[in-house]
Amino acid sequence: xRTSAHARSQxxxxxxxxxxxxxxxxxxxxxxxxxxxxxxxxxSLSVISIMSGTLLLLGYGLNSGGPAVVVWGWLAVxxxxxxxxxxxxxxxxxxxxxxxLYYMARRLGGEQWSWYTGWLNLLGLLGGIAxxxxxxxxxxxAWANLQFGYAPTPGxxxxxxxxxxxxxxxxxxxxxxxxxxxxxxxxxxHLVGAVVIVGALTLIPSHHQPAGFVFSEFxxxxxxxxxxxxxxxxxxxxxxxxxxxxxxxxxxEETSDASVAAARGIIRSVAVSWIAGGILLAxxxxxxxxxxxxxxxxxxxxxxxxxxxxxGVATAKAxxxxxxxxxxxxxxxxxxxxxxxxxxxxxxxxxxxxxxxQKVSRRTAIPANAVWLAVLVAFVLALPSLYSTxxxxxxxxxSVVGFTPAYAIPVLLRLRHQExxxxxxxxxxxxxxxxxxxxxxxxxxxxxxxxxPQSSPVTATSFxxxxxxxxxxxxxxxxxxxxxxxxxxxxRSGTANAHDQIEEAENTI
Numbered sequence: 001x002r003t004s005a006h007a008r009s010q011x012x013x014x015x016x017x018x019x020x021x022x023x024x025x026x027x028x029x030x031x032x033x034x035x036x037x038x039x040x041x042x043x044s045l046s047v048i049s050i051m052s053g054t055l056l057l058l059g060y061g062l063n064s065g066g067p068a069v070v071v072w073g074w075l076a077v078x079x080x081x082x083x084x085x086x087x088x089x090x091x092x093x094x095x096x097x098x099x100x101l102y103y104m105a106r107r108l109g110g111e112q113w114s115w116y117t118g119w120l121n122l123l124g125l126l127g128g129i130a131x132x133x134x135x136x137x138x139x140x141x142a143w144a145n146l147q148f149g150y151a152p153t154p155g156x157x158x159x160x161x162x163x164x165x166x167x168x169x170x171x172x173x174x175x176x177x178x179x180x181x182x183x184x185x186x187x188x189x190h191l192v193g194a195v196v197i198v199g200a201l202t203l204i205p206s207h208h209q210p211a212g213f214v215f216s217e218f219x220x221x222x223x224x225x226x227x228x229x230x231x232x233x234x235x236x237x238x239x240x241x242x243x244x245x246x247x248x249x250x251x252x253e254e255t256s257d258a259s260v261a262a263a264r265g266i267i268r269s270v271a272v273s274w275i276a277g278g279i280l281l282a283x284x285x286x287x288x289x290x291x292x293x294x295x296x297x298x299x300x301x302x303x304x305x306x307x308x309x310x311x312g313v314a315t316a317k318a319x320x321x322x323x324x325x326x327x328x329x330x331x332x333x334x335x336x337x338x339x340x341x342x343x344x345x346x347x348x349x350x351x352x353x354x355x356x357x358q359k360v361s362r363r364t365a366i367p368a369n370a371v372w373l374a375v376l377v378a379f380v381l382a383l384p385s386l387y388s389t390x391x392x393x394x395x396x397x398x399s400v401v402g403f404t405p406a407y408a409i410p411v412l413l414r415l416r417h418q419e420x421x422x423x424x425x426x427x428x429x430x431x432x433x434x435x436x437x438x439x440x441x442x443x444x445x446x447x448x449x450x451x452x453p454q455s456s457p458v459t460a461t462s463f464x465x466x467x468x469x470x471x472x473x474x475x476x477x478x479x480x481x482x483x484x485x486x487x488x489x490x491x492r493s494g495t496a497n498a499h500d501q502i503e504e505a506e507n508t509i
Contacts, residue, residue, distance in 0.1 A: 018096075018258055025097055026491020027253075027347075031340075032176045032365045035254045037261035039180040042187035044248040044269035046333035047128070050277035051190055051326035053241025056135035057396060058284065059302040062295055064454070065234035066219030067285045073231070074281060077238035078274040084404075084439035085245050085270040086428060087411040089263040092249045093424030096258035099344035099490070100249035101406050106490040108413035108420050112481070114490055117409045118345050119477035121246070123470070124402025125338035128244055129378035131396040132331045133168065134385065137161040139327060142299035143320040146313065152300060154386045161382055164328070168335045169375040175364040176254050179336055186329035191272075193322045194280050200319060201287040205310040214285045221295070223456030232449055239446055240396045241277060243403045245269050247337040250344070263426035338374040343367035349487035352480060384465060397450040397466040402473070408443030411436050 019029045035043075061070040088101075097103045102118030137160040141152035171178070220230045248265030252258040255265075288294055289309035297305035303323070307316030346357035357370045381395055414421050415436045428435055451470070455462045 018256060021096065021259060022253060025095060025103075027097060029253070030360050030365065031098070031254045033254055033256050033258075034176040035180050035183075035251060036256055037264065038187075039183055040248050040251055040255045040258075040261050041265040041268050042183040043179075043251050043333050043336070044245045044265050045190065045272060046183050046186035046330050047244035047247045047337060048242060048269055048273040049132075049186075049190060049244075049326065049330035050194060050241070050273050050280055051323050052132055052135060052330045053243070053396075054237070054277045054281055055284075055303045055323060056131070056138075056327075057237040057240060058281070059295065061234055061237040062219060062291075062302060063221040064236070065230050067214050067217045067288075069218065069231050069234035070237060070281060070285065071215055071278075073234050074238045074274075074278050077235055078242065078278070080438065080442040081238070081242045082267070082270055082274065083435045084407055084411070084443060085266050087414075087432070087436045087439045088246065088249075088407055089266040090423065090427050090432060091410050091414055091421070092252065092266060093259050093263040093426035094422065095424075096249070096252035096255075096262050097344065098250055098253045098340045099348065100246050100252075100341065101410055102345065102350075103490060104410035105413060108410060108417055111485070111488065111490065113409060113413060115350065115481055115485070115488065116474070116477055117406050118341075118350055119473055120402050120409075121406035122338070122341055122345065122402070123473045124243070124399050124404075124406055125334070125341050126374060126377045127381060127395055127399035127402055127469070128334050129165070129168075129331065129338055129374060130381040131240070131399050132327065132334050133164045133378065134161050134382050134395065136164050136324060136327045136331055138301055139304070139320060139324050140164075142297075142301040142304040143317060143324060145299045146304065146308070146317050146320070151298075158382065158385060161385075162379055164331065165375045165379055168328075168331050169371050171332055172335050172339060172371045173361075173364065173366055173368050175366055179254075179333075182329060183333055186326070186333065189322075189329060190326050191276065193326050194276050196322060197319055198279060198283040200311050200315055201283040201306075204312070204315065205287055205289070207289065208286045209288055213288075214282065217291075219291075222454065233452075233454055235446070236397060236400065236450060236454075239400045239404070239450070242270060242273060243400060244334065244337070246403070246407065247333060250337045250340040253340075259425045263424070335371065335374055338378075339367055339371040342370035342373055346370065348490045349484075350480075352484065354487065381469070387461065394454075394465050394469075397454070397464065398469045400450050401447055401466055401470055404443045404447050408440050408447075411443075412440050415440065 018033055022029055091104045095104050095107060101121045102114045105117040106114035137157050140160060141150065141157060144150035222230050222233060224230055245266045248262045252262040255261050284306055287306055287310040294302045294305045299305060304316060304320055307319050342357050345351055346354040351357055357373055359369050360367050415433060451467045454464050
């Protein structure tokens with residue numbers, strides 16, 4: 001069993017390589033390093049979750065361009081996301097801390113870059129929890145519709161969503177050992193579950209759509225007349241489905257050999273998800289029996305209707321349970337990632353009430369207050385679902401708009417300030433700059449795109465409130481920068497920050 005950092009300091013044992021690297025970056029070890037390379041990879045794979053993003057937004061994709069945009073958009077966006085992931089993995093190898101992106105931005109660009117990067121990353125993570133857990137609620141309601149004839153309402157979905165959030169919060173209080181087990185289980189569940197679903201959709205139905213339908217059928221139910229704009233809107237599916245790989249960075253202080261394992265976790269999780277997710281989407285599209293009823297399914301979930309029409313009712317119920325378990329494990333991992341981001345950001349004094357959110361349980365080495373803050377804010381983000389028919393796609397867009405620029409800022413700073421960056425053990429070599437510039441331009445375009453209206457005419461119920469959420473987050477960040485930045489201090493190198501120095505002093509008393 002790996003010795004905890006607290007016990008190690010009590011016995012004055014020498015630091016291992018990971019703890020020494022962390023100390024050189026300015027922090028002392030507080031969280032337990034019980035996660036291996038596979039566990040770290042599994043965490044990012046779970047957060048990306050081919051059973052979540054790809055399936056949660058399939059209905060959106062079928063309305064915003066149809067099968068052709070779903071397939072070709074997935075194939076086109078995947079390599080661009082891989083470029084961004086690879087560029088970020090290279091920087092993570094040099095700076096393996098729980099703070100992840102904002103710490104990288106501090107070392108490469110300065111405090112203000114770091115500040116806004118952290119707030120954007122936090123917005124993406126909190127939006128990710130909201131989108132993920134609300135998606136679980138809709139799939140669970142679809143299963144209950146098949147099993148019990150349950151007809152979901154916005155209010156009942158919100159109650160179910162709150163219960164799922166609370167359960168994820170509770171499970172996240174049990175420590176790294178359970179996390180390592182659940183994220184590893186999640187990786188295998190996702191991959192084996194995808195094989196089961198693809199097999200069922202391939203072997204059971206007597207009828208499949210022709211290739212012309214899957215690769216060229218275009219559908220526009222957005223209300224916009226421009227096919228180009230509709231195609232661009234359809235890119236939200238792969239952008240959201242392939243986000244969340246920064247989880248490997250946020251869990252690096254709990255990972256052994258983090259300088260290599262976290263970097264590999266990022267790039268491998270995206271590559272595996274892109275390939276497996278593409279196969280899963282193709283199988284679903286070939287299995288569509290009747291397009292219009294699929295979109296207007298009484299279950300509220302087009303994927304459930306595909307299962308009903310193709311393999312049949314009994315198989316549909318079983319496959320939905322496979323998906324719900326996978327999504328639940330994904331939601332657990334997203335909550336863990338967000339809580340570590342809150343903990344690290346608070347540790348450096350960036351949040352109102354930082355002293356509360358940075359507290360770590362001595363018994364479990366888990367930042368429990370940060371876990372519950374993540375759950376509470378995620379619940380607030382989903383409240384517009386009570387009156388907005390486009391709330392779910394807006395929440396997913398919030399996640400993408402938070403994640404994407406937060407991923408790109410450290411990459412941009414690394415390209416602008418080459419002299420400030422020394423590559424870590426995992427690096428891209430001579431490909432670093434071309435891959436980095438592709439990643440930055442792609443991220444800029446994607447960010448602008450998802451701030452735009454998603455359906456026409458724009459009304460109170462169809463309004464894309466992503467720009468509002470982004471504006472609120474940036475205003476909060478700007479106000480707190482004005483009044484609270486004196487408490488903000490990301491270590492430059494070699495010396496622990498004020499919070500860690502207090503911890504060290506307490507441990508010696």
